[in-house]
Amino acid sequence: MIDISPEYADWFSLEWFYPSTLRQFHWENIFFLYLLPVIPFLLLLRWAFYFRFRQKFDIALLNKDIKRWDLIGLLRFVPYIFMVLFECLILMSLARPQKIQDNVEQVSQGIDIMILMDISESMLLEDFKPNRLESAKNVARDFIKGRTTDKIGLIVFAGEAYSLAPLTTDYELLHTFIHDIKSDMIHSSGTALGDALGVGINRLRDSKNKTKVMILLSDGDNTAGSLDPVMSAKLAHAYGIKVYSIGIGKDGMALYGNNLIETSLNESTLRKIAEAAEGKFFRASNISALKDIFRMIDRFEKGEIKETRFRNTEDFYQIYLIWAIIFFLFWLLLKVTFLSNALED
Numbered sequence: 001m002i003d004i005s006p007e008y009a010d011w012f013s014l015e016w017f018y019p020s021t022l023r024q025f026h027w028e029n030i031f032f033l034y035l036l037p038v039i040p041f042l043l044l045l046r047w048a049f050y051f052r053f054r055q056k057f058d059i060a061l062l063n064k065d066i067k068r069w070d071l072i073g074l075l076r077f078v079p080y081i082f083m084v085l086f087e088c089l090i091l092m093s094l095a096r097p098q099k100i101q102d103n104v105e106q107v108s109q110g111i112d113i114m115i116l117m118d119i120s121e122s123m124l125l126e127d128f129k130p131n132r133l134e135s136a137k138n139v140a141r142d143f144i145k146g147r148t149t150d151k152i153g154l155i156v157f158a159g160e161a162y163s164l165a166p167l168t169t170d171y172e173l174l175h176t177f178i179h180d181i182k183s184d185m186i187h188s189s190g191t192a193l194g195d196a197l198g199v200g201i202n203r204l205r206d207s208k209n210k211t212k213v214m215i216l217l218s219d220g221d222n223t224a225g226s227l228d229p230v231m232s233a234k235l236a237h238a239y240g241i242k243v244y245s246i247g248i249g250k251d252g253m254a255l256y257g258n259n260l261i262e263t264s265l266n267e268s269t270l271r272k273i274a275e276a277a278e279g280k281f282f283r284a285s286n287i288s289a290l291k292d293i294f295r296m297i298d299r300f301e302k303g304e305i306k307e308t309r310f311r312n313t314e315d316f317y318q319i320y321l322i323w324a325i326i327f328f329l330f331w332l333l334l335k336v337t338f339l340s341n342a343l344e345d
Contacts, residue, residue, distance in 0.1 A: 011318075011319050011322055011323075016319050016320070016323075022097075024099060025097035025098060025099060025316065026097075026098045026099065026100050027095045027096065027097055027098075028095070028096035028097075028098055029094060029095050029096050030095055031095075032091045032092070032094040032095040033091065033092070033095045035091055036088055036091055036092075039084055039087050039088055039091075040084060043080060043084055046080075078334060079331050079334040079335055082327045082328075082330045082331040082334065083327075083328075083331045085323075085324075085327040086324050086327040086328045086331060089320045089321070089323050089324035089327065090321075090324050092317075092320040093317040093318075093320045093321040093324060094317075095317075096315065096317050097315070097316045097317055097319075097320070098313050098314060098315050098316065099313075099314045099316065100311060100312070100313050100314075101311070101312040101314075102311055102312075110147075110148075110149035110150040110151060110169070110209070111150050111151075111209055111210075111211035111212070111213060111301055111302075112150070112151050112152075112153075112167055112204055112207045112209045112211070112212045112213070113147075113150055113151070113152045113153070113212075113213045113214075113215065113301070114152075114153045114154075114155055114167070114200040114203055114204055114213070114214045114215070115140055115143075115152065115153070115154050115155070115214075115215050115217070116155045116156075116157065116161075116196045116197070116199075116200055116214055116215065116216045116217065116218075117133075117136060117137075117140065117154065117155070117156050117157070117181065117217050118136075118157060118158070118191060118196075118217055118218035118219060118220065118248075119133060119156045119157070119158055119181060119182070119183050119185060119186060120157075120158040120159070120183070120189065120190065120191050120219075120220065121158075121183060121189060122191075122219050122220055122249075122263070123136070123183060123219055123248075124183055124256060125219070125249065125254040125255065125256050125261065125263060126254060126255040126256065127249060127250045127252075127254040127255070127263070128248070128249075128286065128287050128290075129287065132219055132248050132249060133181070133183055135248075135287050135290060136217050136248060136290070137178050137179070137181055139287070139290050139291055139294050140178055140217075140294075141175055141178055141179075142291070142294070143294045143297075143298060144171050144174055144175065144178075145171070146298055147171065149169065150169070151167040151168060151169055151207075151209075152165075152167065152168065152169075152171070152174055153165050153166050153167040153168065153203055154174065154177055154178065155196055155199050155200055155203070156181060156185060156186065157186070157191070157192050157193075157195060157196035157199075158183075158186040158188060158189060158190060158191065158192070158224075159186060159187075159188030159189050159190035159191075159192055159224040159225070160186055160188050160192055160195060160224070160225070161192050161195040161196040161198070161199045161225070162185075162186065162199070163199055163202075163203060164177050164181070165177045166203065167203060167204075167207070188224065189224070190223040190224025190225070191218060191220040191221065191222060191223050191224060192222070192223075192224040192225025192227075193216070193218060193221075193222040193225070193229040193232075193269065193270075193273065194222055194225050194226070194227030194228050194229040194231070194232045195224075195225035195226065195227050195232075196216065196225075197214065197216070197227070197229060197232035197233060197235075197236060197243070197273070198227045198232050198235075200214045200236070200241070201232065201235055201236050201239060201241065204236075204239065204241050205239045205241075210240075211242075211301065212239070212240055212241045212242070213241070213242050213243075213244065213279075213297075213301050214236065214241055214242070214243045214244070214277075214279075215243075215244045215246065215297060216243060216244065216245045216246065216270070216273065217246045217248060218245070218246075218247065218248065218270065219247065219248045219249040219263075219265060220265070220266070221266040221268075221269050222269050229269055229272075229273050230269070230272045230273060230276050232273075233272070233273040233274075233275075233276035233277040234276045234277070236276075236277045237276060237277045237278055241277060242277055242278055242279045242301075243273055243274055243276075243277035243279040244274065244279045244280055244281075244282070244297055245270040245271070245273045245274045245279065245280075245281050245282070246270075246281075246282045246283075246284055246290070246293055247265045247267055247270050247281070247282070247283045247284065248265075248284050248290065249263060249265050249284075249285070250263070250285045250286070251263065251264045251265060252264075265283070267281070267283065280300075282296075
């Protein structure tokens with residue numbers, strides 16, 4: 001198969017007429033190709049009229065002279081053959097053979113996400129299996145698996161808040177950090193929602209991305225820290241950060257080790273946080289609901305993908321036009337020779 005290139009250095013190659021080469025082309029004006037069978041048909045029609053109505057002379061010739069003149073007489077049709085080739089090649093040129101290459105360029109712009117995970121002692125309650133904290137870790141890992149270009153960071157908090165992982169696209173590293181999260185990483189007790197939001201704001205405020213998100217997972221009200229959670233949420237909104245707050249846990253009795261403890265979730269603060277930062281509040285009373293919440297957030301917050309299409313069109317009608325001109329010149333040359341003059345007699 002011929003190597004199609006814009007230089008046309010091998011225009012004289014007969015491979016341009018191979019079926020395998022012709023099949024490579026996109027024919028811009030394919031209508032002209034449908035006219036190709038008409039040309040030999042018209043030629044045959046002309047020859048039929050020629051033999052039917054040509055002038056005959058009553059001249060006695062020997063058999064050997066008849067055979068010799070019949071063979072020579074056939075040469076008068078050679079110019080017509082060149083004319084037919086010229087006309088066919090002109091039609092192929094008008095059909096405009098092309099090679100088209102479509103290139104698609106995709107540019108993905110990820111978003112920045114900070115996951116704020118409550119690791120206070122109450123997160124060890126076993127109304128989720130095996131407990132609230134492990135369930136939150138498993139769902140967070142699944143959430144990270146679905147991301148490709150987004151930068152994700154981790155913050156853990158109890159009575160204080162600490163940045164566990166900065167914004168990164170190293171998802172394997174994030175999985176390791178999540179696996180290593182333990183309830184006793186922070187010794188001060190309580191739930192510092194405001195401080196956790198403050199640490200998240202510090203991580204996200206200098207980001208150049210258009211979309212910045214914090215996902216706050218907690219099972220309690222704000223009971224520690226120096227920052228008011230609602231004011232922190234308003235500050236997050238001022239920096240263009242959206243906050244999704246998720247309340248984890250059932251109301252009622254829950255196991256804590258070998259003991260049954262009565263537990264309830266105060267949704268008020270978590271709702272106010274989401275409203276102040278123009279996010280959403282979710283309540284997860286079981287592991288299935290928690291997974292559904294993360295799936296919803298995943299749908300809400302997707303990185304922008306821009307797709308640009310480039311079409312590169314390369315014309316090859318010049319090749320067939322060159323061949324057409326060559327056959328036309330041969331036809332002109334033969335028209336002034338004995339082939340079309342002397343042999344007409």
